[in-house]
Amino acid sequence: MQLQNSALWRTQALINGEWLAGSRQFAVLNPADGSVLAQVADLGADDTRRAIEAAAAAMPAWQQLPAVQRSNVLWRWYELLLDNQEDLARLMTAEQGKPLAESRGEIAYGASYVRWFAEEARRVYGDIIPLPQADRRGLVIHQPVGVVAAITPWNFPNAMIARKVAPALAAGCAVVLKPAAETPLSALAMAELALQAGVPAGIFNVITATDAPAVGAEMTSNPQVRKVTFTGSTPVGKLLLQQCATTVKRTSMELGGNAPVIIFDDADLDLAINGTLAAKFRNAGQTCICSNRLLVQAGIYPEFVRRLQEAVAAFRVGNGMDEGVTQGPLISPQAVAKVHAKVQAAQAGGAQLVCGGELSPLGEYFYPPTILTGVTPAMAVWQEEIFGPVAPVLKFTTEAEAIALANDTNAGLAAYLFSRDMGRCWRVSEALQYGMVGVNETAISSEQIPFGGVKESGSGREGSKYGLQDYLETKYICMGGLQR
Numbered sequence: 001m002q003l004q005n006s007a008l009w010r011t012q013a014l015i016n017g018e019w020l021a022g023s024r025q026f027a028v029l030n031p032a033d034g035s036v037l038a039q040v041a042d043l044g045a046d047d048t049r050r051a052i053e054a055a056a057a058a059m060p061a062w063q064q065l066p067a068v069q070r071s072n073v074l075w076r077w078y079e080l081l082l083d084n085q086e087d088l089a090r091l092m093t094a095e096q097g098k099p100l101a102e103s104r105g106e107i108a109y110g111a112s113y114v115r116w117f118a119e120e121a122r123r124v125y126g127d128i129i130p131l132p133q134a135d136r137r138g139l140v141i142h143q144p145v146g147v148v149a150a151i152t153p154w155n156f157p158n159a160m161i162a163r164k165v166a167p168a169l170a171a172g173c174a175v176v177l178k179p180a181a182e183t184p185l186s187a188l189a190m191a192e193l194a195l196q197a198g199v200p201a202g203i204f205n206v207i208t209a210t211d212a213p214a215v216g217a218e219m220t221s222n223p224q225v226r227k228v229t230f231t232g233s234t235p236v237g238k239l240l241l242q243q244c245a246t247t248v249k250r251t252s253m254e255l256g257g258n259a260p261v262i263i264f265d266d267a268d269l270d271l272a273i274n275g276t277l278a279a280k281f282r283n284a285g286q287t288c289i290c291s292n293r294l295l296v297q298a299g300i301y302p303e304f305v306r307r308l309q310e311a312v313a314a315f316r317v318g319n320g321m322d323e324g325v326t327q328g329p330l331i332s333p334q335a336v337a338k339v340h341a342k343v344q345a346a347q348a349g350g351a352q353l354v355c356g357g358e359l360s361p362l363g364e365y366f367y368p369p370t371i372l373t374g375v376t377p378a379m380a381v382w383q384e385e386i387f388g389p390v391a392p393v394l395k396f397t398t399e400a401e402a403i404a405l406a407n408d409t410n411a412g413l414a415a416y417l418f419s420r421d422m423g424r425c426w427r428v429s430e431a432l433q434y435g436m437v438g439v440n441e442t443a444i445s446s447e448q449i450p451f452g453g454v455k456e457s458g459s460g461r462e463g464s465k466y467g468l469q470d471y472l473e474t475k476y477i478c479m480g481g482l483q484r
């Protein structure tokens with residue numbers, strides 16, 4: 001693959017500042033055509049253990065640095081990520097499939113977390129507590145939680161890593177990362193730039209592996225790991241939580257979603273259509289905060305469906321590297337099969353196909369943007385996270401009905417509503433059982449907001465002024481003998 005900066009082409013794992021070929025490799029495929037992009041080191045539990053030991057050995061010197069020195073290294077990493085934005089974007093589109101414009105946007109988005117935590121690194125303040133006894137004072141200080149194990153998904157192969165590794169390093173922690181086997185090249189390129197930025201050997205390690213359960217078992221059971229941060233599906237998150245219990249690790253879980261978009265009769269229809277399109281079809285619908293369920297009030301329903309179909313007809317599906325392509329392939333033929341099965345089951349249950357819904361002539365990795373109407377809450381396409389370019393639409397009548405339908409799920413990550421009635425916006429926002437709510441907007445993510453869910457969408461928050469807390473422990477010191 002042609003890169004301007006050949007140093008970013010890394011196919012070996014990183015342990016203690018050394019690149020490791022491993023005794024075997026696995027193939028990384030290009031989802032645009034199924035071709036082999038690279039052969040990448042395929043490590044296991046023993047390598048993971050060595051990386052954890054290296055992280056534990058390197059961490060004391062890193063955490064004892066003045067915070068401004070950690071901040072300076074993160075600033076340099078931020079600059080290098082942006083300097084190499086085009087190469088990083090091309091690597092991402094090649095291994096994940098999203099259109100180049102989306103990849104460029106994700107690189108900037110991931111870098112924004114590194115910049116944010118370069119700033120936050122210098123603001124880990126404590127407290128002085130005036131105790132009831134005159135001869136002592138209470139102190140509160142915050143210290144790094146310890147060695148962090150991070151496991152990330154393939155759908156945002158740069159940003160999901162940045163929003164874990166940046167706060168961990170800012171707090172003074174060392175990290176062992178296992179990226180998704182589908183998208184290791186983005187992770188390894190990020191690690192190369194971290195080394196160039198001055199991240200010391202052992203502070204940022206990358207375990208590339210196909211045997212995720214074996215690597216995860218080591219991460220969750222090794223007592224030297226004090227924190228596991230995971231972004232991925234809810235079933236895997238639940239397994240990791242169980243595994244972490246044996247050594248009582250701190251955890252952050254960013255899990256699956258099932259986002260409703262509620263469009264009321266009084267909505268600004270242009271805003272609602274544009275917001276729904278963006279939230280539904282970004283990354284071919286493979287995002288945890290995609291609008292998974294469209295709830296449209298009866299009065300606006302016909303016009304909304306017509307306008308949505310019109311907009312979807314203008315999409316261009318193809319290879320993400322080709323300029324003008326608005327939707328790339330899904331991550332695998334298996335993902336396409338899962339999405340298509342949900343569409344077929346919905347139709348068998350009485351849903352109507354407005355557009356799409358057929359296997360693509362472009363090949364087994366592609367699926368057309370699809371709109372279903374007449375969907376019922378009993379259907380899998382409504383109950384489960386679709387993770388594909390399918391928009392199931394359901395007509396509702398009252399506000400109370402919409403809230404009940406929206407909350408009828410175990411997920412609780414993001415929800416959206418469109419209305420010009422301020423009272424309704426407040427009432428519905430507060431009634432929705434989600435960690436994040438977009439009102440008249442679906443582009444809600446940024447490094448400055450607390451990203452995360454409730455219920456079975458996880459725990460912890462990434463980004464914002466709250467994000468560093470996930471990588472810090474709070475220590476109380478009673479300073480006595482002050483009158484001796």
Ligand SMILES: NC(=O)C1=CN([C@@H]2O[C@H](COP(=O)(O)OP(=O)(O)OC[C@H]3O[C@@H](n4cnc5c(N)ncnc54)[C@H](O)[C@@H]3O)[C@@H](O)[C@H]2O)C=CC1
Nearest residue numbers: 152153154179180212213216232233236254255256257288
């Ligand atoms: N809440 C959030 O911020 C996000 C949630 N997600 C969710 O992730 C899912 C899609 O991503 P996928 O990569 O398919 O999810 P996944 O859960 O299958 O994989 C995520 C990561 O976990 C690893 N993994 C899988 N099984 C494991 C095990 N037994 N032990 C340790 N690690 C294991 C994978 O190799 C990968 O690195 C969707 O459900 C999506 O909603 C994705 C991105 C963001």
Ligand SMILES: O=C(O)[C@H](O)CS(=O)(=O)O
Nearest residue numbers: 155156286287288289445
């Ligand atoms: O994986 C995801 O869906 C991302 O967390 C969504 S976002 O942060 O890129 O909006």
